Amino acid sequence: MIITSDESDYISFVKARLREQFLMYDLGPLRYFLGIEVSSTSDGFYISQEKYIQDLLARAALSDERTVETPMELNVHPRASDGDPLTDPVRYRHLVGSLVYLAVTRPNVSYPVHILSQFVSAPTSVHYSHLLHVLRYLRGTISHRLFFPHSSSLQLQAYSDATWASDPSDRRSLSAYCVFLCGSLIAWKTKKQTTVSCSSVEAEL
Template sequence: MDVKNAFLHGDLKEDIYMTPPPGLFSTPSGDVCKLKRSLYGLKQAPRAWFDKFRSTLLGFSFVQIQYDSSLFLCKTSKGIVILLVYVDDIVITGTDYALISQLQDYLQRCFHMKDLGSLQYFLGLEVYSSSTGIFLTQHKYIRELIALAGLQDGRSVDTPLEVNVKYRHDEGDLISDPSLYRQLVGSLNYLTITRPDISFAVQQVSQFMQAPRHLHLAAVRRIVRYLKGTSSRGLFFPANSPIRLIAYSNADWTGCSDTRRSVTGWCMFLGTSLVSWKSKKQDRASKSSTESEYRAMSSPCSEIVWLRGLLGELGFPQKGSTPLHADNTSAIQIAANLVFHERTKHIEVDCHSIRESYDAQVISLPHIPTDLQIADVFTKALSKNRHHFLVDKLMLVDQPTSI
């Protein structure tokens, strides 16, 4: 559903005055109008609209999810209804179809709503659903991105980045007009919503936004050429996937040529469905590969705590600890055994929160062989065979024929 003129529904809590719009009516010089409702352009408008929408839903027996303030939930004897709001775009799903119909009628009475039917397109995401599962893609968005880069006739490549190529801030000649580079990188960042296979590559080229060089632009064009050959690819969420959270964590020690900082990569699966991932350069230089792996494990640990809380509120509490797979045995021992404190006494306190989660049995730390470490695709450029092997593990596939 879509809300028409959403911000105009908000109630203002502050006294706000404005000069009369030209041609509205004649007023003495110096007179002003007092606003009774919010207008587009006010800093308060988004908050006022959300407060109005939130209070309306709470009055309809919905509760706001603590772990995600844009998510609302209502449980009945017949099932469950979930509502997600993003500014003025609303997605409703659930198993109590009678309540969904009542909710639609209620919202249309309270606001000016447009019912867009079954979810097929949302914020640039194309959604295909069937009895076998849900498929998310940004195929149309990719075609527009290829046109923006001027590579409609370009040759596709098998991997997003070349192997063993390191990019530096001061290498090569500066681009005279960096606007195209910034447009492409910004678009690629949004594309990572459904294309985790380019997350590391986009993380690399995002570091040069301030002063991009021709070598960096060539790397961006390679990413687009890779997308050209895989434009129909997207994330598939099987309907029969178990509701069991599994995580993988990895790091590339001193992966950044300029700062010698490491790159953190992790991903989370709900059964066989990929639900969360990240590729990010660490904010500190690590003295050893063990330290960089330990730092990398701390970041997904926070995500696990959040996801477990969110799943619990939705009615899917996790039984037992969540496995966080890592391939560095020394880092696992440091997280699980305080005897090793001498190696980590200089590491920030927040990184040690992983020990508390481990002691509380929120997570477990099973070792995984390096060749099976799925998070490897988020930390470095890989060869063609290795890249394709790990991408298959991410449930990143071409659109299934059954959908």
């Protein structure tokens, strides 16, 4: 949304009243906050976490410079029993936790993060290899950003989909959705369903 002069005056008024009650400083236009980068152009706003990803890759200490095209391999359904238990699961938990926060601006990794988060209590070598796959994908797509245009039609659009019995351990399905307002992605989620669906139709309902 483009701020008009009246709105700017009101914002200044609110800032002045807040200063009367609290010790605060006007740091100017938002550029960086809690690992989230915001850049403004004449067309709209871009939100990204490029520096956050760089720091994450540095902490992961990958031994190669490879990149991959997808955040997770197709038709992969990890099990808790896959692979050998990690001798030190702290790194796995730390990296997955960082990915959870990264999904704030990167909806394209929400699915693999959901999958990897299920094994933080007892991760294995196979789970860790899938985690490295996600990191290599992020390395190749580090500049991807969310865009919020200044002007567009005030229209709400929502899309949803579901798998059927995709979890090999309990046969439960996954649901996912994304919501667009004015052409901008504002909400998304991937979640395992609470009950076992008897058909793909039931899973989608």
